[in-house]
Amino acid sequence: MARQIYQAIVDGILVGGVYALMAVGLTLIFGVLDIINIAQGVLVILGAYLSYELSVRIHLDLFLGLLVTVTAMFVIGVVIQWAFIRRLRGRERTSMTLLVTYAVALIIEGVLYEIYGPNPKQLNASYVQSSVHVLGFYLSYIYLYGFVLALALVVAIYALLYRTRFGRSVRATMQDETAARLIGIDVNRVAAVTFGVGVAVTAAGGMMFGATNAFNPNSGYDLISRLLAIIILGGLGSIGGALVASVFMLTLESLVTIWSPEWAIVVFYAALVVVLVIRPAGFFGRQPVRAQ
C-alpha cells in the first residue's frame, strides 16, 4: 500500500510537469494581457497534431520536432493576437476576449476535425513505451523528459522576464500599462510577443500531452477547464504558481485514483474550492497580479 502511494506521488509530480507546460502560457498571457485565452486547450491539441505530422510524415523525433512546432505556434499566437485580440478595447474587453478566444477555439477545432476526424491519435516514440526502474519506482522516460523540459521552459521564461530588456518591458506593462506607454514601451508589441510566447509553450505541452494520452480535436475542452483550475490555484499571472499548482493538483488526483478514479476528478476541482476559501488569490497570487 505504502509503495502504491509513493508511486502515485511520483506519477503525480511527473504528470504535473506536463500540465505545467500547458498552464504556464495561459497564466503568462493572463498576467500581461489581462485576458483568459479560452483557446489555450485546443491550441495544446493543435500542438499535438503538429508533432504528430512531423513524427508520422518525416519521422522527426518528438523532442527535436519541438524546434519546428514551438516556432510555428509562436507565429500562430502572434497572428491570433494581432488579428483578433488587439482590436478589443474598452470596458467590454474582458468579456469580449472570452468570446473571441472561444471562437478561435471553435475555428481551430473545426479545422482539425475536418482534417483528422474524430478518431483518437497518439504520438509514439521508443521512449514513450519504456520506463526505468529507480529505487523501486517505475519512471516512464517520456514523463521524465517532459518534466525536465517543463523545468527548463519555466527557467527560460523567468530568464526572459527577469534578465532581458524585453522582459523588463513585459513586467512594466504587467504592472502599469499607462506608465509603460509613457516611458516609451510599445505595449502592442509586448502584447503580441507575449501572446506568441504563451502559445509557443503550449507546443511543448501539446507534444507531451499527445505522447501520454490519446487525443482527438475535442480534447481541448476538458483540458482548458483543468488548466484554468490550475492557474487560478497557482495565482493568476504567476508562472511559478502554475508549476506548483500543476504538481499539487496532479499529485492529489493521482493519490485519490488509488481508491477511486471517479472521485479523483471531483477532488481536482474540490481542492480548488478549498484552497480558494483559505487563500482567495491562490498559492502565489497577491492583490495585484504579478510575475512571480
Added chain:
Amino acid sequence: MTTPAGQGRAPEGGAGTQPRSVLRITDLVAGYGGGDVLREVSLQVPEGGITCVVGPNGAGKSTLLAAVSGLLRPRLGSIELDGQDLAGLSPRQVLRLGVVQVPQNHSLFRDMTVRENIELGGYILADRALTARRAAAVFDLFPDIAGWAGKKAGSLSGGQQRLVEFARALMLEPRLLLLDEPSMGLAPKILRTVFDAVRQMNATGTTILLVEQNARAGLRLSSHGVVMESGRVRLSGTGREVLENPEIGALYLGGAVSAG
C-alpha cells in the same frame, strides 16, 4: 499652420516680451469617446519656465496633457514642440522628441526596485552606458533617492514615490516635462518637498508644464499661469497676474486655501 515657435508675437493675455515658446498649442480639440473635452484650446509654454494650468474639475487639464504626451489623439488643432507638430504621434515618438509626462496616479512599477524604475525611464535610450550615466546624474540631483535605490518602489511613501517618478522622467533630459497634479493625495508637509523638487528640476533648466488642483500653491511656484474652464482657456498670464486677478481668485482659487 501657425508660424514656427520663436518668431511669434506675444500670446493673447500675455504680458510684455515673452521668451521663446517650447510648446505652442493652437485651437486644440480633443476628447474621449463621449465627446470633446478640449474645445479650441490655445496656449504657449515659454522656455525655461514653469507654466501652471489650473481650473475646476472637468476643465480638461489632464486631457490637455494626455493630448500632448500622445496618450490621446486630438481631433483638431496643432501641438507644436519647437515648431514640430506632435498631434497624432504615439507616446513613444513624443518621448523621442523630448516630452516626458509624469501622470496623475502613481505610476511606478511597484514590484521593481527604485533603481530599476529609474533605469526604465531611459528605456528608449537602449544604451547601457548612457542609461548608467543619466541615472548617476539623477541620483546626484536627488541624493535621497540614492538611499532607496534597492527598495521596492511599492514600499515607498506617496511623497517618495513622486520624487522617484520625477527622477525617472529626468532620465531622458526632457525638453519639456509634463506634471499632472503632482500634489495629488499628498499630506501638506510632503507637498512642500514635492514642490521644492519641481522648482529644483526647473532650476536645472527643464521647462515644465504643470497641471495643479492646488491652484494657489501651483501658481505661486510658476512663472506663468493658465486658467481653464470647460475645455477652454479662460485667462493666461504670468503666475502672479493670474494669482492676483480678483475674479479668478474668487472663482477658482478659493479664499479658504491657506497660504502654504
